[in-house]
Amino acid sequence: MPIDISNAQNIARVLTEALPYIRRFSGKTFVVKYGGNAMKGDDMIQSFARDIVLMKRVGMNPVVVHGGGPQIGGHLEKLGKKSEFIEGMRVTDGETMDVVEMMLGGLVNKAIVAAINQQGGQAVGLTGKDGGLIRAKKLTIKGQDLGQVGEVDSIDPRVVTHLEAGGFIPVIAPVGVGSEGEAYNINADLVAGKLASVLKAEKLMLLTNVMGVKDKEGNVLTGLTVPQVQALIADGTIYGGMLPKIQCALDAVNSGVKTAVIINGELDHSVLLELFTNDGIGTLIKAH
Ligand SMILES: Nc1ncnc2c1ncn2[C@@H]1O[C@H](COP(=O)(O)OP(=O)(O)O)[C@@H](O)[C@H]1O
Ligand SMILES: CC(=O)N[C@@H](CCC(=O)OP(=O)(O)O)C(=O)O
Numbered sequence: 001m002p003i004d005i006s007n008a009q010n011i012a013r014v015l016t017e018a019l020p021y022i023r024r025f026s027g028k029t030f031v032v033k034y035g036g037n038a039m040k041g042d043d044m045i046q047s048f049a050r051d052i053v054l055m056k057r058v059g060m061n062p063v064v065v066h067g068g069g070p071q072i073g074g075h076l077e078k079l080g081k082k083s084e085f086i087e088g089m090r091v092t093d094g095e096t097m098d099v100v101e102m103m104l105g106g107l108v109n110k111a112i113v114a115a116i117n118q119q120g121g122q123a124v125g126l127t128g129k130d131g132g133l134i135r136a137k138k139l140t141i142k143g144q145d146l147g148q149v150g151e152v153d154s155i156d157p158r159v160v161t162h163l164e165a166g167g168f169i170p171v172i173a174p175v176g177v178g179s180e181g182e183a184y185n186i187n188a189d190l191v192a193g194k195l196a197s198v199l200k201a202e203k204l205m206l207l208t209n210v211m212g213v214k215d216k217e218g219n220v221l222t223g224l225t226v227p228q229v230q231a232l233i234a235d236g237t238i239y240g241g242m243l244p245k246i247q248c249a250l251d252a253v254n255s256g257v258k259t260a261v262i263i264n265g266e267l268d269h270s271v272l273l274e275l276f277t278n279d280g281i282g283t284l285i286k287a288h
């Protein structure tokens with residue numbers, strides 16, 4: 001169970017434990033992926049924003065990549081459009097792409113930016129189109145055409161590093177741009193994983209709506225290595241939306257990111273509890 005920080009004794013314990021981590025993480029980059037499922041209402045977004053601002057205030061460099069799947073789905077529903085998913089990816093025709101860009105680059109991005117600024121930070125919202133951040137190419141799964149669904153072709157992180165150096169917190173929507181200037185809808189986990197690799201992040205943090213990766217009995221697995229994850233995928237224990245999440249966590253730790261962690265973003269202060277307590281929370285993924 002995560003530590004309860006609603007009483008003074010526990011807060012004191014957390015503060016004492018936190019100090020060495022604050023020193024160790026100072027100046028390091030942390031890519032935090034904020035999933036749409038963990039953004040239910042303003043209170044949850046404000047609580048997330050408070051953690052991000054605190055990270056920045058103690059000298060760390062948080063980079064936020066956000067999703068917004070449920071928010072896109074809700075708007076499509078209002079328009080009378082049904083969403084179809086193939087292996088966790090939303091089939092994206094031209095009309096859907098417009099909604100994706102409006103929701104991710106507009107409403108969702110600005111809600112997070114506003115919350116961070118309200119909590120005393122200075123956030124700047126971007127999509128992958130800004131500063132040439134995310135070059136994308138069309139993604140096909142097992143020969144099926146998913147429309148304007150993309151994967152990351154390359155990342156030019158300069159806009160992010162400039163913002164970091166200027167004291168800003170980048171907040172990135174997972175929309176990429178193709179060689180002809182066309183927009184691509186990219187799963188936010190994939191963007192977060194690639195960005196963490198390119199930025200050589202200390203940690204990739206994936207915030208979702210479950211306590212971590214669970215085994216067949218529903219117990220949260222606190223630590224996993226690459227071979228263990230592969231076995232859980234092979235026997236079907238990991239499926240659906242957890243698949244791209246775990247895959248990008250694996251890719252990140254295999255390409256130089258020290259650790260990746262899957263945690264419950266619905267939980268108050270989940271980011272701080274993961275970073276600054278000895279036990280952490282959720283599922284930690286390491287290369288070995
Ligand atoms: N082994 C597993 N452990 C935990 N969750 C799993 C597992 N396999 C599949 N899932 C599903 O993955 C979901 C998280 O992925 P997703 O809905 O795409 O989240 P997000 O929107 O935060 O990216 C969980 O809500 C759960 O239904
Ligand atoms: C291709 C694809 O599926 N893109 C996602 C992008 C948003 C996302 O990834 O949001 P979550 O992190 O909240 O799931 C989508 O259209 O829903």
